[in-house]
Amino acid sequence: MGNATSAIETSGDCHGTAARRQNNRDVFGAGVSAFRQELSGDGCPAPIPIREASMRARPRVVVRKRPLFEHEAAQDFDVLSCQGGTDVWGEGDAAALWVTRAMLAADHRTMYCEHHGFYADAVFGEAASTAEVYNAVLGGPLQHGSTTVLCFGQTGSGKTFTLAGIIDILREALPSGGGRWRVSALEVAGNAVTDLLHASA
Structure with a gap:
């Protein structure tokens, strides 16, 4: 985990955390925009590479940021910033999500x-796009053996949207002959497990 701070050249209504964010959303939003510009330069800590040679068999951690809904954008500003590359399996740049x-x-x-x-x-x-996520996450592994995709996040974060899109692309990508393939998609919510491809399990 990395940390950084950026100053804001203004003073405003600072009473209460919620009021401070809402009354000064344009100010803080500008601060986020300025920080995003720094992410591509030398003024911000670079992500720490976690692809050590001894860890090639470990799970890969991939983050997908969804757009703000209209009601979210109307109430607050976007506080998530992406840094780094999308090369999941190669030796490309490390990546980070900044809050x-x-x-x-x-x-x-x-x-x-x-x-x-x-x-x-x-x-x-x-x-x-979901196609970009699919190509990065499953494009390579499908050529070498079994792969598991675990989508984790709070309600409304885009798990079902992403997984459903991956399944649609996978249907078209799997060869029709010359091999045996098994695909399953399960949704785990509390104590309930639902088979997304067939009837409830």
């Missing part, structure tokens, strides 16, 4: 942004 917090200094007047980076093998921004 920005709207902060207030001890003087109760100066606002600033605090950024926390979480490292991954690949990070896909909101503009990435």
Whole structure:
């Protein structure tokens, strides 16, 4: 995990955390935009590579950021920033997802942004298509053996959307002959397990 801070050149209504974010969303949003520009330069900590040779058999961690819904964009600003590459299985650039917090200094007047980076093998921004995610995650492994894709996240984060899209592409990608393939898709919610390809299990 990485950390960074960026100053905001203004003072505004700083009473209460929720009010501070909402009343100064344009200010903090501009701070996030400025930080995203720094991510492509030398002013921000680079993601730490986690692809050591001794860990080639470990699970890969891939993050996909979904766009904000209209009601979310109307109430708040986007606090997630993507950094790095989308080469899941190769030796490309490391990647990170940065989360920005709207902060207030001890003087109760100066606002600033605090950024926390979480490292991954690949990070896909909101503009990435499901086909891009599929090609990066399953394009290579399907040529070498079995693969498991585990989608994890809170309700509404895009797990079903991503997995359903991957299944649709997979149907077209699997060869019709010359091999034996087995595909299963399960949804685990609490104590319930649902077979997404057939009847409930």
